[in-house]
Each structure stands twice: as C-alpha cells, then as structure tokens.
Amino acid sequence: MRFLRTYRKPAKLEFFTTLLLILSTILALAVYNSPLRGIYKYIFDKTYIFSSFTLHTFINDFLMSIFFLVAGLEIKYEILHGNLSSLKKSSFPVLASIGGVVVPALIFFHFNKNTPYLNGICIPISTDIAFAVGLFSIFRKKLNTSLKIFLLSLAIVDDLISIAAIGIIYSLDLNLDYFTIALIILCVLCIANLVFNVESITYYLIGGACLWYFIHLSGVHSTVSGILLALAIPSKSTNYSLSTLERLQRVLVPINSLIVIPLFAFANTGISLNYNLDFSKAPTLSLGIIVGLCVGKPLGIMLFSYISCLLGIAEKPSYINWSSIFLVSLIAGVGFTMSIFISEIAFIRDAALINIAKMSILMSALISLCSTSMAILIYSFISKKYKGEYNHNSNKYRIS
Template structure:
C-alpha cells in the first residue's frame, strides 16, 4: 500500500511539472501572466492597507554611494535612481535587448529579409503608427497633453499573439505571421519614436563616448570575436553612458543587440569533424577501476571531460544572438515584463470619475480619448488602409488564405498596446495625473481592441465555414 502511495505521489509531481512546462511554452502564457500582474498592481495601488506601502516601495531610492570620512570622495551611482526607475531604466533594457535581437533576426533571415515578404507588414505598421498619432492629435493638439501622441502607436505582441493562439486555427497561419512581422516593425518604430522625441537634454560627451565603445564592439565583431564576455562588459558600459547622455538608457539594449554576432563561432564542417572525433574518444574512453576492482559507472571523469567538450562545441556552433534570445526570452516574458506591469499598471483611483477617460479640460486636454480611440480605431484603421493600398496597387499580395474581413480582425489586435504604450506614457508626461489617466486609457483601449479583434475573428471564421 505504501508503494502505491509513493507511486501516486511521484506521478502527481511529474504531471504537475509537465503542466508547468506546457504552460511556460504556451504562446498565450505571457499574456495571461501580464494580465494577472495588472490586476494585482491595481489592487495593491487601491486597497487601503497596501496602497501606501506600494507607492512608498516604488519611490525608494536605489543607488550605490561611496563617501570618504574627509568628504573628498562623494560618488553616487546611478544618480536619482528609485525602484520604479530601476525597473523602467534597468530591467527593461533586457526587454529592449530581446526586441533588438528579434528585429535583427527578422531583418537578416526572417519575415523581413526580402522586399516581397517585408513590404506588406512594413507598410501596415507605418499606417498603424501614423493613424493613431493623428487621431490623438485631433483630440489634443495645442494642449499640454499633445506630447502623448506616441502612446497609442505601439502594439504589444505578447497579448496579440496570445489571443491568436487561444483562437486556434480560426486565423490562417499567414495572417499570424503577418501580425508578428508587423509587431516587429512596430517595435522598431516605437524605438525610433522614443529615441527622437522622448529623450532628455543631450550630453554630447557621454553620447560620443557611447558611440566610440559601440564602434569598437562593431570592429571586434567584424574581426570575428564570438566570445560573450567581450560583449557583456561593453553593454554595461554603453548602458551607463546612455543613462547620463540624455538618450533613454533602455535604447542601449537595442543598440548592443544589433552588434551581437549572429554567425556561430564554429562552422558546420568543423562541428561535424570535431563531434566525430569526440564521439570516438568518448566510446574508447577506458573506465577506471576503484580499489575493489569494480568498474566506475558512466560517466566517469574521462567521460565527463569529453561530454563537456561536446556541450561547448554544440553551444558555440549556434550564433550568440540566437543563444541569448533563447536563454533570455523566458526571463523577459515571465519575470521582467510582469515586474514592469506590477510597477507601472498600479493606478490609484480616488473616485469613479477618475476613470472617465472621455473627459477633457484646457489644462489636461483629452489624453484619455486620444489614447482610447487611437488604439481602438486608429491602429486597426491605419493597418487595414495601408494594407489595402499596398495590395490594390500590386505592391504587395494578400497573405495566403487571408480575407479582408479576417485582416481587419487581426488589425484590431494590433490595437493592444500594453507594454510599450505604458513605457511611452511614463516618458511623454511629467504630470502624475496625466500619467495615471494615460495608463487607464491604455488598459481600457487595449481591452476594447482585444475584444473587438476576437469577436471579429469568430464572426469571419464562422462565415468561411
């Protein structure tokens, strides 16, 4: 009986581990975790016994200080850093690094590597950024809120792809690829918007030093250097220089991602030759005998040496860019982005009037309406119209199996602008009220766009049956 009980416990543990593994690998898992973190952040910011501690923790200073007894040395790094700023300027650099790796991969060997494959998502992304900005400015031009035009221009790929995955095969694979490629171009556009319009006052000395370090890294890459340590140290240096230069420090992640080598250290022929040699040595490795004359089991010390060599050989035969993207993506999806959501989605709502995003005033403009309609109407309309013009002018072709109705439905999912929109919101405004109202509008607009896109997909998929 005890044996069966132990067997049941082991089986339950194994099945639980398998379910966790399946959840982590599911395309929709990241979106679900983000949604949970949004709810938790809203609760922490509004429950009477947690709100004070939530905001106090985010405003806690987080710097390294060095002071000498005589006062001759007084060094603080980084200056003005709080927990919230460390999350937005420090942790999020890894998110932007992954975005940079994805952009590089798509441009060199992915869906954006040729003109014919790239032209439709590129034009659709441009339309999907221009139209929301115009709609936002139609509500807010000439008001203090006009600087927020970049907020509704971004698409959150985690939520969009997550919804497409939950809807199964109702959406053609070609349109899923179209939305993914569009989101990559959209991320590139958002990065350019942040760099050009939402930076601080430039300090050219720090910027020149950062560019010099990047030039040295580029030269090192061209000379064939493939060891990771020679890219990690410059990456930290460039982040520091960007932080003090006036350009947002997270953009250093994108810049360094584009400099990381995508080619492997070892060629295919070298890998095959070396692997064959190591396998022969591994097979012929003699097992040592212990004091009692008993043969050591596998792997013994000699076996382990050759196995480590095989592991190193396999790892170095994959480009550093791919290895880093594969290694860091789970941490970005299930750690960094949830932490970002916990720190940025918590909006204190003093009354129900506060969530009225359709109100406007001369002091604050109509930022809520601009963001909401920019995401819900501007994004789908811009993506759809740009795609329609591209296809009708024969500059591009409709994705295989796609219809105009289904493309419109997928375009609506492009209006989910959670992560990048929240990030731009924190850069576009200095007034805390505008920042909070922007966050509420982003959440409501993203939810509305997700609901509209899902409903249209269900409608048009049923019509095709």
C-alpha cells in the same frame, strides 16, 4: 516574448506570458486600491540603487533595456534571415505597420493639437505583442495559423518605429561627451564582432552594460542601448553550433517573458480607480489614446495595406484574405506594455496625466480585446456556416 525562429520556445510560454501580464495588472490595481497602497508606493518609490534610482526607475530604465535588446535581436534576425529579409517579403507588413502608426498619431494630433498633451502622440502607435500573440493563441483553432507570420512581422516593424520614436522624441538634452563615449563603446563591440570574431556572450553583456550607462548619462533614453547592442551581436558562428545571437536569445527570452514584462506591468499599473481620477482635466488626451488605439490602429493597417496593393507597391500574401487581415488589425489595437511605457516617459513630471493616460490605455485594451473576440467568433461562425453549405451543395451535386 515572441515566437523567435532562432529560439523555438514552447508555444505555451507565449500564452503563459500573457497570463502573467494580465495577473500582474490585476494584482497591481487591487493592491493600489487597497490599504496596501502605502507599501506599494514605498517599495517602488524608495531610492535603493546608488542613491539615484528608485525600483520603479530601475525597472523602466534598466530592465526594459533587456526588453528592447530582445526586440532588437529579433528585428536583426528577421532583417537578415526572416520575413523582412527581402523587399517582396517585407513590403506588405511594413506598409501595413506604417499605416498602424501614422493614422493613430494623426487621430491623437487631431484631438490634442494646441494642448499641453501633444507630447503623448506616440502612446497610441504601439502594439503589445505579448497580448497580441496570447490572444492569437487563445483563438488559434479558429484562425489560419499562417496569420501569425503576418502578425509578428507587423509587430516587429511596429517595435522598430516605436523604438526610434523614443530615441528621437523623448530624449532629454543631449550631452555630447557621454554620447561620444557611448558611440566609441558601440564601435569597439562592432569591431570585436566583425574583425576579431569575438563570440563571448559575457563580453557583449559587459560591453552592453557600459553602453547603457553612458547612454543614460548622455540624455538619450537609456533603453535605446538595448537596440544599439543588438546591432553588435554576431549573427553567425564559427566556434559554436549556434550564433551568439541565438545563444543570447536562449538566455534572455525566458527572463524577458517571465520576469521583465510581468514586473514592468506590476510596477506601472498601480492606478487609482476612485472618483479622484478626473478625466475632465484632460478629455482630449483620453480620447486621443482610446480612439487612436481602438479605431486608428485597425483603420491604418487596413487602409495602408489595401492602398499599397491597389497601387501595386506591395502584394498581399496568398495565404491570407482581407477578412483575416482585419482580425489581425484588431488584435494589433492592444497597445498595453509599450503604450504604458511611453506614457511614463511622455509625462514624466505629471503624475495626474500619467494616471489618466494609463487608465485610457487599460480601457482601450479592454475595448480592443472585446471587439477582437467578438469579431473572431463571428468570423469563425460565418466561415463554418459557409463551409457547411458548400459541403452540403457539393454532396448534393455528387449524389444527383
């Protein structure tokens, strides 16, 4: 899903992932609002696996663990070797990302305090990096290519905060017995890495499947197992040219980009578009999501990054200016995949609220996409105009 330094997939894959995500969403909306709705609901709501999992829950609970494992591998690499490997490198995007989480959460809280919708507070805090990178790829000729580093660093920290929120806020009653077994499995995997130098991908995937199972039984949301498994994956190699982390990325990144993300979108964006979707039942929920993502996300990123530089806590990278950071903050306001995923967890027992939340997420994504596109075009036009005037004046000066 992301441009990994350790797995240099073709740049076109990022754009193709975004395209598949959009097509999956449009197809799900079209199917759900046609005579085929019954077939769609039957396929995803019928119990298939061990008489306890529907296809919908299998995608959200198991396949999305792969999504989080890929995110975890990237976070681990960036902390060890990449843009988050030192305080100087990480302080600016980390503080900007914290702002992009805190301000949307505060906006949502303002609209929904003392309401039954407060459980959705984490819905507007997330950035959909698939959409963000795809949008960046579309306008890459009009933007400084170095901005991608800042965007990815921002998204990595955003993912880490979102994963922590899912594990802490949306876990059910904890079963200590199963959770202890899960921790023992994690310790065994870490010992295999640190003590015995085990580098077998198969070993870690089998151990990861066991970890997922007991995390699921413990009451902690099962997708957290993906980020925990990433902690145990070796980042150095003695027997191979690539580390286990890098080899696992080569296997999982295409699966995640081309199968897991589009399938998740198709399974979770079946929303009724008819008049029965009554936003008046939860107006503050809708407002909290839309304003949080479209206004709160850019405002938080800009506010925290500017104040951190003003106070000398962080230093803005020399390769970007404040106008460029504002454009990135608008791109970060598209919270599609993670926001939908969190809405499914937050309102798991209320289908009406889930539909309202999903529609609000779709609306905010469209608003963010339109505002980002307009801002980039205006920025490109102004930059080109000033550059042309500068060149004209320079030539005139040289002639005279």
